Amino acid sequence: MPTEIQHLVDELVAQMKSGSAPAYRTAIKRLADTARAGGPESLTATVEALAPLLPGLGGDFAMTAVLAGACVEWGASPTALVDVLPRRASEAMMLNEVVPEFWEKATRGRPLPEPASASTHQLVRTLTGLPRWRRGVDKNTMTRIAMSWFDMEDWLEALITVMPDAGFRAAVPGDVKAELCEHAAAVAHRSQRAAWVGALAAVLDDEPLIVIHPRASRGYALTMSGIGDNGQLHILLADRLVGDPGQGLVAGDRPERSWAEAATSGDPRLGPDNPAIRCFRLFDGQGTYISPLGMPADIKPLDGTRVLVLHPPKGNYALGVGRVFEHMMPTLRLDRILEPAETQHWLARLAPAVENDLMAD
Incomplete structure (x- = not known):
């Protein structure tokens, strides 16, 4: 991996740990600009470095997946994302499906906030305050459920970028494609990207x-x-x-x-x-x-x-x-x-x- 790419990825990780959204956005832009200027080798190295980070990310930091998808669009190999991105996008849709139900229980009919990052803390605070998470749904899972209301579209955008690649589709296991179709169908009424992901997961090859x-x-x-x-x-x-x-x-x-x-x-x-x-x-x-x-x-x-x-x-x-x-x-x-x-x-x-x-x- 090019040394500069590794340094910028390390900086990105440090800014995510710091929790500073402005510093994160600056770091991700620097990484994107450097990877694109370096051509296919730098782009692929960036995807390979970002892929292991994706399962644990959520909220604003899901933009990291969008960058990985953009690198593929600019010429990177998508191979490193095969075992990570489809599963994470599937999880985001699965979690997103239950947000309205939990919100209804927590607020007794108050309108859900718009899926914009400015409302993230309100929704996370409300859902993690539900007694339900103490009865089998741990607080971390409830937080991921809440975050899915805001980050699902980022995961779907990244997946839509790579799924048109025939080699990528062939490498995604059949059971993962089936889960993508199932979870996409559940949220497609409120997400056009989910409908597209479901259609891509159902594409027949050979x-x-x-x-x-x-x-x-x-x-x-x-x-x-x-x-x-x-x-x-x-x-x-x-x-x-x-x-x-x-x-x-x-x-x-x-x-x-x-x-x-x-x-x-x-x-x-x-x-x-x-x-x-x-x-x-x-x-x-x-x-x-x-x-x-x-x-x-x-x-x-x-x-x-x-x-x-x-x-x-x-x-x-x-x-x-x-x-x-x-x-x-x-x-x-x-x-x-x-x-x-x-x-x-x-x-x-x-x-x-x-x-x-x-x-x-």
């Missing part, structure tokens, strides 16, 4: 996908990774599958190149003048409509494999955004066109489409 076109009795085997929502999946499916029927592809008008670029590596915003128009309606193998507003993880497996069934579009359903996570690189690979016998195998197992969803028009 996931087999079977697509059946019943009208043409054709099927396709694909592999998908890093696709953030089903609107993006719609665009990529059309880009991969629409083409010359003589070559085994799906007949129809090829999607515009700008749509596919918006769904992969270009500007994700298509705008009102050039929205992507979906080429099909999608149903899963059990007949359930797959909305463009959902996620690939919503596609329920059939015989252990996610299956999509192509139906003709009804009307011009427009998509104004090609992808919801700008820095997450998707792939949808057409591995092969199924042999007729394989297609018939899947056709025999498909349930009829249940077209009772208004959005299925």
Whole structure:
């Protein structure tokens, strides 16, 4: 580790121990400026030095996680954060969920303070004064619960920065991703970042996908990774599958190149003048409509494999955004066109489409 980086990290730790918020902000800015000026090696060294500190931090000092995430955005390796940041963000959401309940018990209906640092001491003092912490919830845990009201967004911001990286997602254990989804769902009604974290934790990577076109009795085997929502999946499916029927592809008008670029590596915003128009309606193998507003993880497996069934579009359903996570690189690979016998195998197992969803028009 570069000596200067270690010195600045030590200074940051000293200022956190001192409890001086202004001195902490000065120290974190100096570390950020120095790490960024030093390039990838200094940035990675900074992340590696900060990662062990994160589990014990809270309140204003959670900005340390934001700096670690920023270093990754500037070019650092995120590897050192894999075993720390997802768990800490999950914990912050879990604790944040119970704050309103405890506050209600402590104040009998007084409005919760805004999640701004100026209100931190009031909320911590109120919750740690509850008798409850003496009955199984220790005072330190109650303090962390109170602090989560103010620091959760910092943990989520940092995690959102690193989760689009395919290698990082692959290294996060499945049970941790499941906990992130669970806790994100509990607080997503008051945090857009939590909703995004839940969506990122549910992203499928190296996931087999079977697509059946019943009208043409054709099927396709694909592999998908890093696709953030089903609107993006719609665009990529059309880009991969629409083409010359003589070559085994799906007949129809090829999607515009700008749509596919918006769904992969270009500007994700298509705008009102050039929205992507979906080429099909999608149903899963059990007949359930797959909305463009959902996620690939919503596609329920059939015989252990996610299956999509192509139906003709009804009307011009427009998509104004090609992808919801700008820095997450998707792939949808057409591995092969199924042999007729394989297609018939899947056709025999498909349930009829249940077209009772208004959005299925």
